[in-house]
Amino acid sequence: MAKSKRAAAKADQVETELRKEPIEAGEIGGALKRRSWGVIASVAGALLLFLLVYVLRLDHVVGQVQDDAWYVLLAQALATGQGYTLINSPSPGILPLYPPAFPWLLSVVYRLSPHFPQNFWLLKSVSMAAMLGVGVVAYYYLKGDRSFPHYLALSVAGLAVLNPALVFLATSTVMSECVFTFTQLLTILVIERGVRVGNKSGAYPYWALGAALASFTFLTRSMALGLILAVVVYLLKERLVRGAVIFAVGVAILVGPWMLYARLHAPTAEQRAEQGGHIILGYAAQFWQKSAGDITSGQAEASDLPERVWKNFVLILGHDAGMMMLPPAFRNSRFSGSEVLEGAENTSLLSYLLSALAIIGFFTALRRKVSLAEVCFPLSLAIILLWPWKPFRLVLPFIVFILFYFLTGIQTIYHLYQRFQQTSNLRRQWIALGVVTGCLLTITLYDHTSYLLRKYQRAPAERPVWIRTFEENEAVLEWVDKKLPKENVITADNPPLVYLYAKRKTVAFQEPTANWENWNRLGVRYLVRTALAPLPKPDMYSEGRYNLVYHSRGELNLRVLDFGPQSSRLPWGSTDPSKAMKIEFK
Numbered sequence: 001m002a003k004s005k006r007a008a009a010k011a012d013q014v015e016t017e018l019r020k021e022p023i024e025a026g027e028i029g030g031a032l033k034r035r036s037w038g039v040i041a042s043v044a045g046a047l048l049l050f051l052l053v054y055v056l057r058l059d060h061v062v063g064q065v066q067d068d069a070w071y072v073l074l075a076q077a078l079a080t081g082q083g084y085t086l087i088n089s090p091s092p093g094i095l096p097l098y099p100p101a102f103p104w105l106l107s108v109v110y111r112l113s114p115h116f117p118q119n120f121w122l123l124k125s126v127s128m129a130a131m132l133g134v135g136v137v138a139y140y141y142l143k144g145d146r147s148f149p150h151y152l153a154l155s156v157a158g159l160a161v162l163n164p165a166l167v168f169l170a171t172s173t174v175m176s177e178c179v180f181t182f183t184q185l186l187t188i189l190v191i192e193r194g195v196r197v198g199n200k201s202g203a204y205p206y207w208a209l210g211a212a213l214a215s216f217t218f219l220t221r222s223m224a225l226g227l228i229l230a231v232v233v234y235l236l237k238e239r240l241v242r243g244a245v246i247f248a249v250g251v252a253i254l255v256g257p258w259m260l261y262a263r264l265h266a267p268t269a270e271q272r273a274e275q276g277g278h279i280i281l282g283y284a285a286q287f288w289q290k291s292a293g294d295i296t297s298g299q300a301e302a303s304d305l306p307e308r309v310w311k312n313f314v315l316i317l318g319h320d321a322g323m324m325m326l327p328p329a330f331r332n333s334r335f336s337g338s339e340v341l342e343g344a345e346n347t348s349l350l351s352y353l354l355s356a357l358a359i360i361g362f363f364t365a366l367r368r369k370v371s372l373a374e375v376c377f378p379l380s381l382a383i384i385l386l387w388p389w390k391p392f393r394l395v396l397p398f399i400v401f402i403l404f405y406f407l408t409g410i411q412t413i414y415h416l417y418q419r420f421q422q423t424s425n426l427r428r429q430w431i432a433l434g435v436v437t438g439c440l441l442t443i444t445l446y447d448h449t450s451y452l453l454r455k456y457q458r459a460p461a462e463r464p465v466w467i468r469t470f471e472e473n474e475a476v477l478e479w480v481d482k483k484l485p486k487e488n489v490i491t492a493d494n495p496p497l498v499y500l501y502a503k504r505k506t507v508a509f510q511e512p513t514a515n516w517e518n519w520n521r522l523g524v525r526y527l528v529r530t531a532l533a534p535l536p537k538p539d540m541y542s543e544g545r546y547n548l549v550y551h552s553r554g555e556l557n558l559r560v561l562d563f564g565p566q567s568s569r570l571p572w573g574s575t576d577p578s579k580a581m582k583i584e585f586k
Contacts, residue, residue, distance in 0.1 A: 075106035088499035168337020211250025226380030276508030318347025333450035361408030
């Protein structure tokens with residue numbers, strides 16, 4: 001009897017449990033549904049924020065950097081069937097220094113709307129789309145490869161995409177950094193997926209795709225040499241020899257033809273003398289200049305390299321890291337993003353502290369597992385430290401990794417604190433990282449808001465300097481297009497910009513005394529001075545001896561000079577004061 005009662009009670013308990021199962025399953029399903037809706041809502045909100053910032057910050061400035069003017073000019077050359085050459089030069093067939101991937105990408109959209117500058121928004125859409133891609137890939141990379149929770153992966157991806165310098169490059173220039181950042185990050189993600197598959201045949205598509213992406217990245221910016229070397233080293237470290245061979249052969253097949261073509265068709269001495277500027281200088285020549293692309297900076301020696309490396313290292317730690325993570329602390333918001341072009345010589349304790357946390361995070365990541373990023377970043381950094389240029393623009397494409405190392409450094413410090421307190425709560429660590437990322441996002445959005453309030457000001461003096469500067473340069477170019485004869489060649493500070501807006505053949509304005517006879521041969525008659533900062537007044541022995549035919553009304557002292565007919569023009573640099581013309585500048 002007692003046994004039967006116990007059996008009945010047990011049956012009742014089982015029945016009760018069975019009745020509970022649908023309720024619990026329903027609760028779990030409801031929780032999952034709420035979570036999925038939360039994910040969808042957060043992703044939609046991030047996308048809306050991206051579009052809002054990028055569309056509102058989009059402006060009509062194109063070519064003011066000079067590098068982006070070259071990119072657009074080369075895209076125009078490809079789109080119009082003239083080949084990959086400097087179509088602004090008086091003589092045809094001069095091959096540029098730049099690799100062809102980014103101009104080719106621009107040429108695709110250029111064909112859709114071939115009317116420049118009206119198609120500026122379409123040209124910039126390439127970089128904007130690339131930055132959207134950066135956000136998507138960064139999210140999957142941080143969530144899948146770095147085990148970040150959804151909210152933190154999305155926040156860090158958003159912080160990288162909304163970085164003012166990258167937003168500026170996408171909306172106020174037509175530079176290649178955004179595309180480079182996207183394809184480099186995507187290459188790393190694809191290779192890591194292949195490593196997970198291992199030596200199985202299913203990994204072959206990943207090696208092939210990784211080789212194609214790395215090749216495109218290299219043909220966008222040669223800085224990707226560090227990425228290519230890193231992939232080979234990483235695959236060998238993982239004992240994936242077959243994958244390393246497939247990747248290396250793929251890169252050689254895709255990059256080799258361009259390298260061979262560029263070597264066989266490198267500009268001759270006569271072509272370099274004709275066009276001038278950094279566009280026709282090889283990387284080896286620029287490496288041994290004290291400032292890459294500036295022939296007036298002087299030649300460097302091997303003994304100068306340690307000082308160059310140290311100077312760049314100090315700038316990265318003492319300025320660039322802080323500028324990437326907390327830009328409003330280092331400059332006024334009216335210059336939001338333009339720091340990517342100006343660089344800096346000053347350092348800050350705050351930047352050193354942020355760098356210290358990133359370094360701690362890097363070594364923590366190394367201790368956990370050496371991934372491709374931990375190989376790629378140091379190899380690329382070695383190239384950056386050796387290059388004779390302010391490093392901020394070169395380090396910027398690694399922002400996703402720098403943010404990851406920074407947050408990992410904070411997590412490491414917090415973990416040590418918990419150990420000291422003899423507690424352990426991983427959830428609190430993630431919450432702390434979320435709070436830090438949220439604060440950085442808030443500061444970044446404040447920076448964009450301040451800039452946008454200035455951009456849409458009616459008072460001209462309150463508008464961003466970058467836009468006001470371009471409008472003054474644009475006025476010069478409009479005057480040149482309307483007033484100067486088309487048959488005369490122009491020497492200019494920004495040759496591609498003058499060609500794009502005025503459709504005149506142009507050469508670089510450099511070493512006028514040495515190039516004077518060459519300019520006479522080419523039929524150069526006018527000098528067009530454009531600039532980002534105010535130009536000095538002309539010297540009476542140089543510019544001051546020629547006829548001033550245009551002078552801008554703004555702050556930059558922009559001007560157009562007429563050298564006069566070749567039969568009667570005075571040589572540049574003569575010290576005879578009786579031959580100098582008097583020009584009054586207000």
